[in-house]
Amino acid sequence: MKKLVVLTGAGISAESGIKTFRESDGLWEGHNVMDVATPEGWRKNRELVLDFYNQRRKQLHTVQPNIGHQILAELEHYFEVHIITQNVDNLHEQAGSTNVLHLHGELFKVRSVKDKNYILDWKTDLISGDLDPNGFQLRPHIVWFGEDVPALEEALVLTQQADYFAVIGTSLQVYPAAGLVEYTPPNIPIYYIDPNPGTMQNVRNKVEIISLKASEGVPILKDRLLNLM
Incomplete structure (x- = not known):
């Protein structure tokens, strides 16, 4: 073939x-992309980033x-x-x-902040305190701006x-x-x-x-x- x-x-x-942030003056679902799609945003406000991707994950359950x-x-x-x-x-x-x-990256996956190869399927909310086996926080499996x-x-x-x-x-x-x-x-x-x-x-x-x-x-x-x- x-x-x-x-x-x-x-x-x-x-x-x-x-929706895509490029359709709305740099905002992604009402958020500045620098706040929710960068390593700096993650370090600044982990709870905001986790909630943002939890909402995107929920939205994905509703579309076809x-x-x-x-x-x-x-x-x-x-x-x-x-x-x-x-x-x-x-x-x-x-x-x-x-x-x-x-x-x-993928919305329905998460990974360890320490071990980039530790990746899990994840279709529900991800919260602060969801950890990998070594005690490191799980984060959205998304390639943020500035990352490889x-x-x-x-x-x-x-x-x-x-x-x-x-x-x-x-x-x-x-x-x-x-x-x-x-x-x-x-x-x-x-x-x-x-x-x-x-x-x-x-x-x-x-x-x-x-x-x-x-x-x-x-x-x-x-x-x-x-x-x-």
């Missing part, structure tokens, strides 16, 4: 009702994948599909995608192996994720689905821009890809 690699961003989840997520899952019948997502929700998995790499992106190396390898590459629902403003497209093999088809697409720099390949939201553009992507088979 040919390998389809897809980079997804907040736009595809927004259609399921999940949309047609964009569903069609990407269906494409596994025809291609070896790998989703590289900037989103921390699990909507790709809910839709049935089996190869999902989360660049920025552990999954980036794997994402680069996948991108370099792609036969087809698609970018869906992202403005390509958040690095290092935005730079992945620069590592695609020469001459492979690239598709960019977003109602307000950003600029792709240093990309050698021809890019087909589909200026639509994910629910409208992903069905077109499916047709394009199936016509290449």
Whole structure:
């Protein structure tokens, strides 16, 4: 099977009702992102950060994948599909995608503040006093601003192996994720689905821009890809 690699961003989840801070003047659900999505914010007010992600986790229990997520899952019948997502929700998995790499972490997981490899599934509230076996606090398994992106190396390898590459629902403003497209093999088809697409720099390949939201553009992507088979 040919390998389809897809980079997804907040736009595809927004259609399921999940808000992104970039839509509201730097605020994420009413909070300054520096207060809830940085190591400094965590050190300053742990209770605020824990409550913020508890609320995001509860919200995730109330939303469903949309047609964009569903069609990407269906494409596994025809291609070896790998989703590289900037989103921390699990909507790709809910839709049935089996190869999902989360660049920025996952809401339904927590990890030790001391041991980054101690990771647990977690679907309820996380509170101060929830500890790892060595007595260290558990924190949201989220890559905050200023932190390394552990999954980036794997994402680069996948991108370099792609036969087809698609970018869906992202403005390509958040690095290092935005730079992945620069590592695609020469001459492979690239598709960019977003109602307000950003600029792709240093990309050698021809890019087909589909200026639509994910629910409208992903069905077109499916047709394009199936016509290449």
